[in-house]
Amino acid sequence: MxxxxxxxxxxxAILSTAFVVLCYSALAASPPWLTANDDKIKAIVEKMTLxxxxxxxxxxxxxxxxxxxxxxxxxxxxxxxxxxxxxxxGNKLSDWADFYTERQKRALKSRLxxxxxxxxxxxxxxxxxxxxxVFPHNIGLGCTRNPQxxxxxxxxxxxEVRASGIQWTFAPSVAVPRDIRWxxxxxxxxxxxxxxxxxGPAVVRGLQGTDLSGKESVAACAKHFIGDGGTEFKxxxxxxxxxxxxxxxxxxxxxxxxxxxxxxxxxxGVATIMPSYxxxxxxxxxxxxxxxTDILKNELGFEGFLISDYNAIDQLVSPETDESAPESNxxxxxxxxxxxxxxxxxxxxxxxxxxxxxxxxxxxITMLQELVEEGKVPMARIDDAVTRILRVKFAMGMMExxxxxxxxxxxxxxxxxxxxxxxxRQAVAESVVLLKNDNALxxxxxxxxxxxxxxxxxxxxxxxxxxxxxxxxxxRGDLTPGGTTILDALKAVAGNTTEVNFTAxxxxxxxxxxGIVVVGEGPYAEMKGDxxxxxxxxxxxxxxxxxxxxxxxxxxxxxxxxxxxLGDVADQADAILAAWLPGTEGAGVVDVLTGAAPATGKLSxxxxxxxxxxxxxxxxxxxxxxxxxLGFGLGYE
Ligand code: BGC
Numbered sequence: 001m002x003x004x005x006x007x008x009x010x011x012x013a014i015l016s017t018a019f020v021v022l023c024y025s026a027l028a029a030s031p032p033w034l035t036a037n038d039d040k041i042k043a044i045v046e047k048m049t050l051x052x053x054x055x056x057x058x059x060x061x062x063x064x065x066x067x068x069x070x071x072x073x074x075x076x077x078x079x080x081x082x083x084x085x086x087x088x089x090g091n092k093l094s095d096w097a098d099f100y101t102e103r104q105k106r107a108l109k110s111r112l113x114x115x116x117x118x119x120x121x122x123x124x125x126x127x128x129x130x131x132x133x134v135f136p137h138n139i140g141l142g143c144t145r146n147p148q149x150x151x152x153x154x155x156x157x158x159x160e161v162r163a164s165g166i167q168w169t170f171a172p173s174v175a176v177p178r179d180i181r182w183x184x185x186x187x188x189x190x191x192x193x194x195x196x197x198x199x200g201p202a203v204v205r206g207l208q209g210t211d212l213s214g215k216e217s218v219a220a221c222a223k224h225f226i227g228d229g230g231t232e233f234k235x236x237x238x239x240x241x242x243x244x245x246x247x248x249x250x251x252x253x254x255x256x257x258x259x260x261x262x263x264x265x266x267x268x269g270v271a272t273i274m275p276s277y278x279x280x281x282x283x284x285x286x287x288x289x290x291x292x293t294d295i296l297k298n299e300l301g302f303e304g305f306l307i308s309d310y311n312a313i314d315q316l317v318s319p320e321t322d323e324s325a326p327e328s329n330x331x332x333x334x335x336x337x338x339x340x341x342x343x344x345x346x347x348x349x350x351x352x353x354x355x356x357x358x359x360x361x362x363x364x365i366t367m368l369q370e371l372v373e374e375g376k377v378p379m380a381r382i383d384d385a386v387t388r389i390l391r392v393k394f395a396m397g398m399m400e401x402x403x404x405x406x407x408x409x410x411x412x413x414x415x416x417x418x419x420x421x422x423x424x425r426q427a428v429a430e431s432v433v434l435l436k437n438d439n440a441l442x443x444x445x446x447x448x449x450x451x452x453x454x455x456x457x458x459x460x461x462x463x464x465x466x467x468x469x470x471x472x473x474x475x476r477g478d479l480t481p482g483g484t485t486i487l488d489a490l491k492a493v494a495g496n497t498t499e500v501n502f503t504a505x506x507x508x509x510x511x512x513x514x515g516i517v518v519v520g521e522g523p524y525a526e527m528k529g530d531x532x533x534x535x536x537x538x539x540x541x542x543x544x545x546x547x548x549x550x551x552x553x554x555x556x557x558x559x560x561x562x563x564x565x566l567g568d569v570a571d572q573a574d575a576i577l578a579a580w581l582p583g584t585e586g587a588g589v590v591d592v593l594t595g596a597a598p599a600t601g602k603l604s605x606x607x608x609x610x611x612x613x614x615x616x617x618x619x620x621x622x623x624x625x626x627x628x629x630l631g632f633g634l635g636y637e
Pocket of ligand 1: 081083121332
């Protein structure tokens, strides 16, 4: 077995990151361009009524705003489209551009005419829109260890987002997932804080450009502060058994592992940060003043604004699930507190600047004004929040812009273009990790006469893309136009000298010269993706066994949001490729199979043999005696 040169690096990672974070946190501060307009902002804030200030701090999901006049009369500062909150007219680029422009025009009709900053989860491309290029999820990008490539991907994402008008994405996730049973493990670049610190700021640079004011730039949002990837398993298991849980570690450990990318993201000028749903030693981050004000704003010098997670502040005091709450994009839309006013008080006083919410937005606006009038939330705190929000709007050049020009029409022809797909294909190839290659089976430079393809993921674009694609939880099948499944890509390189046959279960493979089985997990996102057992499905395992029984050399490709327990497949396969959630460009996987691209990916997570080795545990640098260690990845001779 060849170990990559990253293995010793990985061993030192936590210690060195702790050191780096300590040094950097002293130096971190938002760049001066973020505060450059503070004089102008002061003059505006002086003119604003309390209602107008609170309006700026309010961000409802567009699905909850039934009367668009509310945007004008309440002088809303922001809106979002959560995971499945699409325009009613449809889900194409033109639908989004019109939808966005209509809302923006309403904002400009308010007394002060301050535009909305509109947010979406463009977390691997402009992934909610039909026809957008879908890039690999972060877990795959972590295996590239390539900040230039990651920056370029973020730049392309920003261009596709601005083509629709939108100026803000809730990305990057800079979580440091420590338990791969978590359904958001794939949103993190790595279990290693050093890899997250390498790539997270690259996304910020790519999305925001050099100073945010460009017409191709999009405000970034580092999320979820802090420790979202370090929650403990909740006894009893079930849906959401790790998601939004509690991180039970001391402060030194919290900083050493989970502060990761934040200092450098702040230095890169990240415009916004999203506090986490999760708790640290029993206290919810969304209401923790030490974390939000003392550490982020005072110690690290963050000058942008904090946006709460989706209805997260409802969880601060006696949260309950209300099934009768209006449907929203996300299960958190149904979490309600009976003492909402107290939730608002705790959160705003802790340092939250803008609140993401659903149908409670009018209640929020009324209650926050009352809290100020009752002296429970200081006006200075409100002014600070509004100043921070306006800083971002000024830095983006939004205060002078004409809303008709905001969907950047010059960028529309390149939306989902071949040029963008080419970069995605390269990213896929660089993220693939070659785990096993007996008898140098790969690369298959010339496909043999007959290739048999099998497995649940071989011809499933939705499975390649995973969650946060078109819908919140993603979907199976051809969910978006454009893109190539692994089977399509194999057929494209086969030409007429090779016959490529496909049966999902591996039947009728007899007589083929090579077997390729694409196994893995179906799509999922937050909460629903928490799983206790990461074994491959019996169907996928049986497909590998069927090809093996027929005497074929077998290549197994794993499509998954985390390492999976391979069981017998680890022995049966002659070659194994981890392809993660590559997105729409399946051809990048085939490039590595055929040697059109080299095998360079290195694991961003250790790969366990069995569930006994999960979770990693905070104190351990990585699991002992894994099937493949962190940093592992074979190459071609
Ligand atoms: C997620 C965030 C996301 C937000 C908006 C939440 O449920 O935790 O990551 O940005 O929804 O869709």
